[in-house]
Amino acid sequence: MALRIETDTRIPAGLALLMAVQLVCAAFFIGDVVADFRANPALGSWPYHLGIEAVATLSLLGAIVIEARFLMSLLRRKAHLEQNLKIAHAAVHEVIDAHFESWKLSPAENDVATFLVKGLDIAEIARVRDCAEGTVKAHLNAIYRKSGTRNRGELLSVLIDSLLDGGAERA
The missing domain is CATH 1.10.287 (Helix Hairpins)
Structure with a gap:
């Protein structure tokens, strides 16, 4: 990111x-x-x-x-x-990376989750990663399962809530 x-x-x-x-x-x-x-x-x-x-x-x-x-x-x-923006940017990365690590995402899932957080849709993620949309959907299902969320909105909510709470783990 x-x-x-x-x-x-x-x-x-x-x-x-x-x-x-x-x-x-x-x-x-x-x-x-x-x-x-x-x-x-x-x-x-x-x-x-x-x-x-x-x-x-x-x-x-x-x-x-x-x-x-x-x-x-x-x-x-x-x-x-x-x-200050650089410091905040680094802190956001740390919080997001900490969640990804706590959820034990694979490297591919980590990539997909990163693109998801950036706002890319499934087709765009597939194009950027040079893979099929079905593969991206499979990674998304694994990400949602590991994070305890059901969709992009909930996943982003967990990350945003964590940022607003000062980076406390909510996973």
Whole structure:
């Protein structure tokens, strides 16, 4: 039951491009404010628009910093959640494998039970295992008998109940 979990902490290209454009704009505005200030260095005689440009530039820089911090926080949270998902995934496998072992399933029955848990129907299991549907049905009957269940729903219920009870054996 391989579930592929990818951990990707890269910054999305569109967001990186947006931040780069914002930084270029901020650099341009800083240069413009500095050039305007040099042209008119007396603080009391600053034109109104120079003050607005300075505030807008500082606001843009502040927004970039906040945006970067928020993005880094989201990337850390994503990595943490992906790590938790890996741990949960491993725990689910352990619980299911423990049930299969306690039921003493043969290797073929174990394969069929795994595909059953994944949601494949009889025809799909037969196709994947390259065997007849009758063979899959025979394995399913053995699995149900060994697990004390009568059908897929009951089997999944036993496994899910076990997961919800913290992995306690219910077989």
